[in-house]
Amino acid sequence: MERVPILKIGDILLVSIQIDMEDQTALQLQEDLADRIVATGCHGVVIDISALDIVDSFVGRTLASIASISKVLDADTVVVGMRPAVAITLVELGLSLPGIRTALNVELGMELLARQRSEDVDDPFGEDEDDPETPVVPTP
Amino acid sequence: MERVPILKIGDILLVSIQIDMEDQTALQLQEDLADRIVATGCHGVVIDISALDIVDSFVGRTLASIASISKVLDADTVVVGMRPAVAITLVELGLSLPGIRTALNVELGMELLARQRSEDVDDPFGEDEDDPETPVVPTP
Incomplete structure (x- = not known):
């Protein structure tokens, strides 16, 4: 089995996906990435998919679950380098990669993460948001 | 044919080799890299081989010719992420990767390139060879 x-x-973990993702590779990547986030304390993950010709629903789900796992471990995820043709196919397939942020290339992705991080640090509990916390209304 | x-x-081009290098892939990588160095004006190339189980004489030659091409285009090359087993096999095979600098990981490779560059800039014609090491300026 190949490993990515x-x-x-710096504060970023960079993953460049160049091989066809199969079940085992995807699971291994999720596990390795979670381990590395914990070991390094990194707050950002950049996933480069510029080598991929196709992003199908399996790859989409894998990316989404990596983003969710990272989020739980206090790291943000950005997917970068998507080819125009891939973006078109994704939309045609009805896949919009919910919950995944994207940037054009690695540099812009790293900038996005740095900006996001500094906003989070300035405002750790989101107190300055316009909308005050909505009170929980118990269901009758 | 797969493309790397x-x-x-920043000022670095990063290449992560994850697939078995064949003639065509290697030639394409050399060409793509030369094009990118010229297009971006980058002064450093970091080649990550942490995914490779084997570095044979063909891969060794490919790395050496990438380093030579980059040098002619005013960019330094560092190979990073070599596995211990690969290093042992290389030496056993009598391949010592002449003309190729190595570093343990991407971060150390980028530091090495930045240090090398600042020495070159301070001392473009190699006149002050005895001067103390210039401090490393971390890349942002």
């Missing part, structure tokens, strides 16, 4: 390497650059 | 993606991060 995870590269640490 | 080239990621630009």
Whole structure:
């Protein structure tokens, strides 16, 4: 089984997916990435998919679950390098990658994560949001 | 034919080799990398081989010719992420990767390139060879 390497650059973990994702590879990547986030304390994950010709629903789900796992471990995820043709196919297939943020390339993705992080640090509990917390209305 | 993606991060081009290098892939990578160095004006190339189980003489030659091509285009090359077993096999095979600098991981490779660059910029013609090491300026 092939393994996707995870590269640490500053506060970011960079993953460049170049192989066809199969069940085992995807699960292994999720596990490796979770381990590395915990081991390094990184707050951002950049996933480069510029080598992928096709992003099907399986890859979409894998990306979404990586983003969710990272979020639980206090790391944000950005998917970068999507080819125009891939974006068109995704929309035609009705896949909109919900919950996944994207950027055009690695540099813009890293900027997005840094900006996001500084906003989170300035405002850790989201107190300055316009809308005050909505009170929980018990269902009758 | 598969293509190895080239990621630009600041003044560095990062290449993560995850597939078995064949003649065509290697030639294509050399060509793509030369094009990107010229297009971006980057001064450093980091090649991550942490996904490779084997580095044979063909891969060794490919890495060496990438380093030579980059050098002619005013970019330094560092190979990073070599596995211990790969290093042992290389030496056993009598391959010592002449002309290729290595670092343990991407971050150390980028530091090495930044240090190398600042020395080159301070001392473009190699006149002050005895001067103390210039401090490393971390890339943002």
